[in-house]
Amino acid sequence: KAGVTQTPRYLIKTRGQQVTLSCSPISGHRSVSWYQQTPGQGLQFLFEYFSETQRNKGNFPGRFSGRQFSNSRSEMNVSTLELGDSALYLCASSLGLGQRNYGYTFGSGTRLTVV
Amino acid sequence: GEDVEQSLFLSVREGDSSVINCTYTDSSSTYLYWYKQEPGAGLQLLTYIFSNMDMKQDQRLTVLLNKKDKHLSLRIADTQTGDSAIYFCAEIVPLDDKIIFGKGTRLHILP
Numbered sequence: 001k002a003g004v005t006q007t008p009r010y011l012i013k014t015r016g017q018q019v020t021l022s023c024s025p026i027s028g029h030r031s032v033s034w035y036q037q038t039p040g041q042g043l044q045f046l047f048e049y050f051s052e053t054q055r056n057k058g059n060f061p062g063r064f065s066g067r068q069f070s071n072s073r074s075e076m077n078v079s080t081l082e083l084g085d086s087a088l089y090l091c092a093s094s095l096g097l098g099q100r101n102y103g104y105t106f107g108s109g110t111r112l113t114v115v
Numbered sequence: 116g117e118d119v120e121q122s123l124f125l126s127v128r129e130g131d132s133s134v135i136n137c138t139y140t141d142s143s144s145t146y147l148y149w150y151k152q153e154p155g156a157g158l159q160l161l162t163y164i165f166s167n168m169d170m171k172q173d174q175r176l177t178v179l180l181n182k183k184d185k186h187l188s189l190r191i192a193d194t195q196t197g198d199s200a201i202y203f204c205a206e207i208v209p210l211d212d213k214i215i216f217g218k219g220t221r222l223h224i225l226p
Contacts, residue, residue, distance in 0.1 A: 004157070033214070042218035043158075043203065056213050090157055103148045103205070104214060106157035 002027065004093050004107035012113045018079040021110045025072050025093030031055075032074040033104060034066060037088040046089075049074055050096055081114045088112075119217035121204050126223045133191040135220045137204030142185060144206040149178065149189045152201045152219065161189070161202075191222075199224045 005024040013019050025032050033056075034046040045058035049068035066076040072093075078085055088111050092104035120138045127133040139147065145166050150158040164171045164178045164187070171178045177190040191198055201219040208215055 006157075035216075043216040045213060045215070048213065056211055092158075103146070103150075103160045103163055104158075105160070106150075108155070108157045 004091055004105050006089075006091050006107035006110050008110060009108065010111050010113075012115060013081050015081055015083060015114055017081050018077065019081060019112060020075055020077045021089055021091075021112075023074045023076075023091030023093075023107060025074070025091075026105055028095070029093035029105070030072050030096040031094045032068055032072065033092045033094070034074070034076050035090045035092065036060075037090055037109070038086075043090070046076065078112075083114050086112060086114045119204055119206055119215055121202075121217040121220045123218065124221050124223065126225055127194050128225045129194060129196060131194055133189075133194045133198065133222055135189045135191075135202050135204075135222065137187045137189075137217055139185050139187065139204070139206045141206055141208055141215075142182070143209050145209055146207045147178075147180065147187050148203075148205040148214070149176075149187075150203040150205060150216075152203065154200075158203060194222075194224060196224050198222060 007022045031050045033048040036044045047066050048056040052068045063079045068074045088109045090109045091107045094104050118140045146163050148163045149161045151161050152158045162173050164180050175192045179188045201221050203219045204217040205214050
């Protein structure tokens with residue numbers, strides 16, 4: 001079955017712009033989580049969506065937002081981009097609540113560069 | 116607080132065993148995971164262990180869990196060049212059902 005699909009793979013944006021990243025989870029997975037990966041900070045949890053509702057949120061400013069659609073696809077949006085937002089953004093899907101024994105399945109990520 | 120600690124680098128000769136260590140903080144964690152990330156790719160789940168187990172073996176991989184010391188290790192037997200990657204340890208935080216990752220250990224294989 002198809003894996004987790006993230007689009008686009010690469011993005012270059014200018015400071016002050018906004019960006020939307022997309023994630024399509026594995027068919028049947030209802031939970032989608034987003035992580036920011038940088039060399040210095042490692043994997044930082046952004047938020048998790050389950051059945052179109054945000055369940056968990058990490059410690060990121062309000063410029064970072066997300067949503068989930070009825071087909072479980074998710075988008076994350078970053079407004080007023082800053083240089084420090086340059087990172088690999090990873091999406092991970094899982095079956096859902098209380099089914100963590102299989103962990104997450106990750107997409108290949110979207111590499112965002114802010115110039 | 117939530118924190119997962121790993122050493123950042125490990126160098127091992129091809130054919131030797133690699134042991135990657137991790138400490139976690141939440142003693143109520145139910146599942147602990149090892150993920151592998153190759154260059155340009157996302158994270159791939161290698162294996163997981165349930166908290167009531169001490170050991171889990173899967174082909175060349177052996178996971179050891181010491182709950183008393185909150186210490187998790189991943190042993191890779193007969194390390195190959197294809198094992199060169201970053202390995203992430205992760206735990207579930209049961210309170211909010213969230214998975215927390217360590218910063219990753221970069222495994223370098225020496226010829």
